Amino acid sequence: MRRGLVFAAAGLGTALLSGTLLIATSGEGPEAAQAVQESPAPGDPLTPEEIARAGEIATAGTHLKAEQAELLYVERDDDKDAEQARRAEAYIYDYGNDTLTVRTVDLGQSRVVEETTGRGVQPPPSRREELRAAELLLADPALGRGVRQSFMKAAGRELASPSDLALRGLIYSPERGPCRTHRCLRLFVRLPNGTFLDTSRIVLDLSAKRVHTLEW
């Protein structure tokens, strides 16, 4: 496995290598057209091939430090002022400086036609980020023990990996505190017996690689 640049693109069905870039699948993604062989209509969702290509174009030539940046996902650009072109928006998050970059890729021209960057803007977490947040939760001595015990009680077996948990993450983006600028998640954690852990006060800070417990 090439270490270093690891990107997760929602919607990709296959992992593919390209130059210095490894694009890894992050499980099932959003709606993506299956018919790769047919050319899509202008308003159809992006095909898996288009998602992969847009991700490559959007991240080509970027010098990102190991595991500091992530391609969160690629989405069709539905701007009605740009209907003539088939365009994709790639959401790239850099944990090193907590900036979000959105690169608009013109799929016809195979190039980036627009780029916007900002701080404190948090698109929803990717599947890979949900897993990383669960890893942070499990690495916390007290909370991790609690999760493992609850899992054992619910499943009758040891928790082997975070992917044993059914996870859904939401961004936690308050007006104050470290999570004002960091990439912070709240996780819903479903156990095999259908119950949910009470995680409403737990925030996983992917930028600082820390767990915050909210007080209220």
Add this chain to the structure above:
Amino acid sequence: MLAGLLAVPLASPAPPPSAPAAADAADACGSPYLVDRTLPNGARWRLCWEIRTIEGLTVTRVRYMPKDSRSISVLRSGALAQIHVPYDSGEPRYHDIGSLGSAAVTLTAADCPGGELAKSKVCVTTRPRGHAYLKDGWGDESQRRTAQGQELVVLAAYQVGWYTYVSEWVFGDDGSITPRIGATGSLAGTTTAPKHGWPLGVGRKHFEESHSHNVFWRMDFDIEGRARDVVEQYDFAGNRTKKRSLVKTVFNRETRALNSRMRWWRVVDPGVRNTDRHPVSWEINNSDSAEYRGPADEAFTHADVYVTQYRACERLATENVAPRCGRSVDRYANDERVTDPVVWVNVGFHHVARDEDADPMPIHWQGFRVTPRDVTATNPY
């Protein structure tokens, strides 16, 4: 004479050349994303759908074709724009959009009676909607008029934490559009103080926490293209008197509007007329909201309808994801001149749990109505 539409000379300048008219759904999307359905009474709807990563089910290029009449474009796009879920004790306060695209639930035939599943995530079906009309013949059977209505439904469902949300776009055979969302699945199971909840289960030990679902929809109306569309607000003055008098307010600038009894809005294109030469419009009613108002840092909850100028990056009502763009709908509505209106509708539901909400929780619905006003000169059905 046709019962339908008539284009009249432009009342205002044409759109700039950089902004072509929205392509028809038939040209813009293919199977299975194109829905083209003629309902039994002759009403026809045509649209594209897409499951987007963030907003989930999105309908685009929605056209309505009244029976025996020319078709007319209504919406360039419509989608959920946020589900804000604050709990009554003050915390937590969730913003449930999320990545609705990846939260979309796999549907089965049981979720889509009489319809077709597309990509196993979207159901397209038709269903009865009760009486379309009933007019008694006063004993004369030949004069009696009665009809049962049907509606086209495009739906998807999302698993967000313990909740399952069923999101529907309902297109009636009377030209109406009803966006609505149903919350089901499970309750959070959070215990709270008696004043913030309701006792569930045996005795009075577990007080399930009450909470709100403040759901926002974003609707980009383009009646026969984006040009000339205007939003008007209608009120009826005369409270505590015998008379009611129509008061019209035109929103030439971005606006944060509040619900009021009898109040409604419409998006009107004065350049598109029916055969009575009345301008074609769609009326928006938001009368079922709990009208939740949060603290100062949740100013997006402080209005029920927002009208903003179209801007591609303004997609969510809160926690918007585009850099160098506003973060929430209250900030989009900052008095800019409106030439291409986008309407945001905020519908709140306050959920005080009850014993019947035990698993699986019965679905509770919230939404609003969009109805044609002078799209045709008469009832075409």
